[in-house]
Amino acid sequence: MAKLTDTDRGTRGDVDSFAGGYFRNAVYRHWDPDALDLAGDREELLAHEGEFSGDEFDMLRLGVARFGGGEEAVTEDLMPLAMALEGTDEQMFLTTQLYEEAKHTRFFDRYWEEVLTPVAEELDLEVTDPTDERYLNDDYVALFDAVEDAMAALLDDQSPETLARAYSHYHVVAESVLAQTAYYSLQSAFSPTGDNAVTTRPREELPHLEGLVAGIAKIRSDEGRHVGFGMHEVQRLIREEGVDESVPQEVLTELMPHVAGIFTDIEGPVNHAAIVEYAREKLTRRLDIITDADGDIPPVEELVAIEGADDGRAA
Numbered sequence: 001m002a003k004l005t006d007t008d009r010g011t012r013g014d015v016d017s018f019a020g021g022y023f024r025n026a027v028y029r030h031w032d033p034d035a036l037d038l039a040g041d042r043e044e045l046l047a048h049e050g051e052f053s054g055d056e057f058d059m060l061r062l063g064v065a066r067f068g069g070g071e072e073a074v075t076e077d078l079m080p081l082a083m084a085l086e087g088t089d090e091q092m093f094l095t096t097q098l099y100e101e102a103k104h105t106r107f108f109d110r111y112w113e114e115v116l117t118p119v120a121e122e123l124d125l126e127v128t129d130p131t132d133e134r135y136l137n138d139d140y141v142a143l144f145d146a147v148e149d150a151m152a153a154l155l156d157d158q159s160p161e162t163l164a165r166a167y168s169h170y171h172v173v174a175e176s177v178l179a180q181t182a183y184y185s186l187q188s189a190f191s192p193t194g195d196n197a198v199t200t201r202p203r204e205e206l207p208h209l210e211g212l213v214a215g216i217a218k219i220r221s222d223e224g225r226h227v228g229f230g231m232h233e234v235q236r237l238i239r240e241e242g243v244d245e246s247v248p249q250e251v252l253t254e255l256m257p258h259v260a261g262i263f264t265d266i267e268g269p270v271n272h273a274a275i276v277e278y279a280r281e282k283l284t285r286r287l288d289i290i291t292d293a294d295g296d297i298p299p300v301e302e303l304v305a306i307e308g309a310d311d312g313r314a315a
């Protein structure tokens, strides 16, 4: 770990290093979850009363509750990694990730307060809290418990294998496979550019939730950076620190049934079989890159390039 008394370091950080470049990219792409306009989503949901209410509205609430809960969980679980990282650039990058997870949590809270609750009131539906037990399921709880345990293990043991296990749980399964699949399903259903193969009825009949889609685009862009960092670290631990490639393989195999289980009680407007298939493909591609000696992770600019999030500035 760098110390003030190490006087031959040159500058303190190195923007040309891997983590230094990721830090710069995160700062450049700063956005404010409170600046996104959500009024249109309220109107759109109210305009679809009758066509999109009752069970489907409940499924939207379930999706937003679960993904907000996931962002809250990863915000809380990340800190032990800060103790395990040695380089100044890596620590600087991690502060951006922690800040971004907190912003993601804020976005979903705001969506609940400013869109879902007022719409439920207006439509005379039961008003619920996003933390209500009804939004959990056993696989969801099991997955986030496993992530928390894998991260907390770093407090006692910072060996390469424990680090690889932590990254595999957090960055590869929770942030890449689970979150990207979840965001893909919401975007498929509620964006005009959504995927009809994933929705249970023509997408044109569903409300266009521009605010939700814009927030998700920003979040996915941040997640692209987080996942790139985690994948790079798992690869490095395998190539340079002697971690066996069976470590990430075992974690991914163990957690995949929980990822699938999180989507099985979501029925309409998305088809969960198509979503689980997307998750499986994502997982296989991740494993291929991590374990392929020549598998390169794309540059950070490519990882964060998500349609709708490309201006790189506050929304």
Ligand SMILES: [Fe+2]
Binding pocket: 071, 074, 100, 101, 104, 219, 223
């Ligand atoms: Fe996040």
Ligand SMILES: [Fe+2]
Binding pocket: 074, 101, 175, 222, 223, 226
């Ligand atoms: Fe993240």
